[in-house]
Amino acid sequence: MNIIGISINHRNSPVELREELHLNREEIIDFIPKLKDHISEGFVLSTCNRTEIFGAPHSEKVDVAGIIDGLKSFKPVNNFGEKNFDRYFSCGAVKHIFAVATGIDSLVLGDSQILGQVKEAVELSKDLDFAGTITNRLFDTTIKVGRRAIKESLIGEGAVTVSYAAVQVIEKIFANLDKKHALIIGAGETGELAAIHLRDKGVGLITIANRTYEKAEKLAEKIHGDIIPLKNVAEDLHHFDIIVSATSSNDFIVNYDDVKKMMRKRRGAPVCIMDIAIPRDIDPKVTNIENVFYNDIDSLQIIVKQNMKKREKEIPVVEEIIMEEMVQYFNWYNTLEVVPTIKSIREFFEDIRQDELSKIKHKVTEEDYAKLENMTRRMVGRLLHNPTMKLKEIAESGANANQITTQTLIAKELFGINNENLRTEEQDSNWHKN
Amino acid sequence: MLDAIHGLNIALPVMYIVTFALYVIAFFKDNSGLENIKRVILFLTCTTHVFYLLARTIEFNHPPITTKFEIFTVLAFSIACSYFLLELVTDNRGTGLFILLFSVLFQVISSLFIQDLIEVREVLRNRMLGMHVISALLGYSGITISAVHGLLFLILYKDIKLNKFSIIFNRLPSLETLEKMSFISLIIGFLLLTLSISIGIIWLPGAFPDYSFLDPKLISTALVWLVYGTGIIIKLSGIWYGKKVIWFSLAGFIIAMFSLMLSNIFASSFHSFY
Incomplete structure (x- = not known):
């Protein structure tokens, strides 16, 4: 091939x-x-x-x-x-x-x-x-x-990126994401990816907070979200059910007391905090607060690794599918071999017919010659009808490659045809038209 | 008919075990392809159970609520049937094995010890009693399903808090869903228990002239009702969320189970029929 x-x-x-x-x-x-x-x-x-x-x-x-x-x-x-x-x-x-x-x-x-x-x-x-x-x-x-x-197969199952793993955890906490309000702190690449995942999962409202206002504005526009100034984050935390932080800040942006205050204002309603920044943006001690679900990069990596292992186990299943489809594809490809064989046999017969006709062309009248020409054309057509149909049938029935090769070889052997011609586009298109 | 009843008495625990096994396999194995099959098998098991209960009622001329073991088979059925409806409505299929375990236990014990009783006390043939017991059993099924979902909520809550992303994390629905399922089954259970208590109070003076409202069974039932009622009001008023409500529900379940056993512990209760 x-x-x-x-x-x-x-x-x-x-x-x-x-x-x-x-x-x-x-x-x-x-x-x-x-x-x-x-x-x-x-x-x-x-x-x-x-x-x-x-x-x-x-x-x-x-x-x-x-x-x-x-x-x-x-x-x-x-x-x-x-x-x-x-x-x-x-x-x-x-x-x-x-x-x-x-x-x-x-x-x-x-x-x-x-x-x-x-x-x-x-x-x-x-x-x-x-x-x-x-x-x-x-x-x-x-x-x-x-x-x-x-x-x-399960080759595409489970989250294999940190930001998607965060979404997977969020989905284990909340059922109706369309009624939830998410805050993304940091409009960098990671924050953007998380925001897009959350939007795709149907989170009701997404708000962006970023040091550079223009960047926040750009991301908010992209995901049809809101913006709040970064300095207001601690005060406004209680409005959000989901908080994803991914800034490059060296200090905590949200500390333990901020979250404690937030939970009081939320009357204990659950909140999911995903800290996917290095170094961390949120004090990890917040995990001790009731109904606060805190995850950092390390914990999310556990999910990623688990899912990668699961996907690796699926490779043989996928390879099996590939093999099955390869066999079918090559079976089809091999049937194309039939086209030049049929063409060669027809050309072979036509050459013989023309040769024989040329031998008698000057020995008979024009009227008789026309009759002979018609008669030999019909005869060759009838003689070749069955072999042609049979070869086409084999090709169209999706028979295996070996059978097709054997049949075409026998046909070529019988008529002494050694067809090494490559298929041309014209032949291909003729074959498909037929 | 008797042969059919005996046959079904053997077949039912087997069917429940098979159904339970399918739910276990589907829970632990990825892509098992059993998601729809297990639901169909559960439906067939519930349908067979309906025939069994009807056959017993017709053959022995009383509803199957006259002995502990008849009650157990009705309880197995009502738990399985309630779960089936819950699964159908919510399409959450990850909690079935934890609930059907109760059906398996109740049906196996029932099938082992159940007897063919034709002669029963006249009071147990009363139609009001039938309604009282059946609504109570459905109510108990509701609070059992609620408690199981509550327990699963607590396990998942702990797993997420500790970043343990085990099979529980992967298979169970979200905390919010578990809480919702627990609360819906609790409301249904509570309403049916209320109905059962109401029928009991109306029917009581006529059936038992010597009854007392200080009977331990009545006191414990009232306590169960109050605990659940308070929990529901607190939840609906938005004062408490998630874990606290779940603990309340579990406390109610423990008291309810204790109350259910009271009639056997205190033989002096008018509620002891067997």
Whole structure:
């Protein structure tokens, strides 16, 4: 099978290099025409953690170096060498792209976003006319594998980031998040991620407090939340059921007495405090107060580690799914072998017919010649009808690869055809039209 | 009919054990695929139990509330049935094994010792008594389910406080849900107990001319009712939250269980029928 894959990922390249090589949508749109010099059909997947180039080359000769050079000239980066990319061929390429779609090849095992990113890459490839028979089927199967992994395994279950683990704990305390009010202290990357998770979980109202007002405003706008000044946090704490703190402050922002006062004002109503800052923003002694559920990074890491272990246990289940789909994909691929065989047999018969007709062309009248031509065409058609239909039936029935290879070999042997022709796009499209 | 009753008497504990086992497996095993099967099996067990109770009532010509072991089988049924309805309404499936354990215990003890009683005291054939006992048993089922959810609340509360993210943390619903489930079952249990007490008070003077309102059973029942009533008012008025209300509910449950046993401890109570 003539499929190649080039993968720049977290195993072979440092994060700086991966970031530099990241291609956004517009860049992929510009890069694909250049890629067409080497690959007839394929796709480019690029996320912050990986860049993958997959496709079927124009000929048997696979020009990986050409593709890499093309990428280098399109996106010049320093220190990008042989060791920074993996190459995959044929089965290996298919297996790799299936593994990518399921998230078992991701930096965060079972990454839930990767399937969506694969889908986007596939759609873009189709939009740019970069998808052919082989890759279209490969795309569909890749998406199917990704979906099956989510549905049939627990590879995507449980929180595997600290901010998501915080949300998991919050969900174990409160049931109706839509009626809860959350405070995010710190509008940095971690705070933003926590705010987005809480918004996605349907928390009723989210308020942001940050040292820099503009940053708070920006995040509040993004998540449709409110803002309070950082200096007012201690006074206003009692309004919030969920408090997530992620600042870079060296001192406590909320101390024990603040929380004690808050609980008095809340008349003991439970509050969930997630301190995901290093060093900590909230005095850990608050955990001793009744109905205060306090978690810091260390305790949330316990959840992350537990979930990672669970996901690791699911890898064999996902690999089983990949194997099943690979078998089906290659069975389908092998049926394509039938097309050139049928074509060769037909050409073989047609040559004989033409040869025989040419021998008698000048010995009979034009009228008789026309009759003979018609008669031989019908005869060849009838003779080839059954073998053609039988070969098509075998292909369409999804018979296994060995059976198809055997049948086509017998057919070729019987008529002495040694067909080494490669399938052309025209043949492929004819086959699918039929 | 008698053969069918005897057959069901053996089949029921087996069915309860199987149902309980399915709930245990589903609780401890990820992705066991038993989520819907266990619910169907619980439904079949409850349905079979209905046939068993009806068959006993018809065959022995009295509702199955005349002996401790008949009461136990009704209690097993009402706990399982109440839980089934609760699971159906709330779709929270993580607490079933803790509640169905009570059904298994009550049904196994009942099946081991239950007898075919045709001759019973006339007072036990009274329809008012039937309503009184059945509403009381449903009430006790309600407060049992409430207590189990309360206990689970306390375990989960402790686990979260101590950052112990065990199977309890992973499988149980949220603290808020447990508290809500505990409170809803408590309200239902309390209302049914109130109904049972009301029927008892109306029916008492006619059935027992020598009754006394100072009877230990009546005093303990009144105490249970007051404890639960106070707890409900405190919770509804928003004075107390979570853990405090749960402790109140558990205290009520302990007093209720003590009250249930009183009739056997104090033989002098008019409430001792067996």
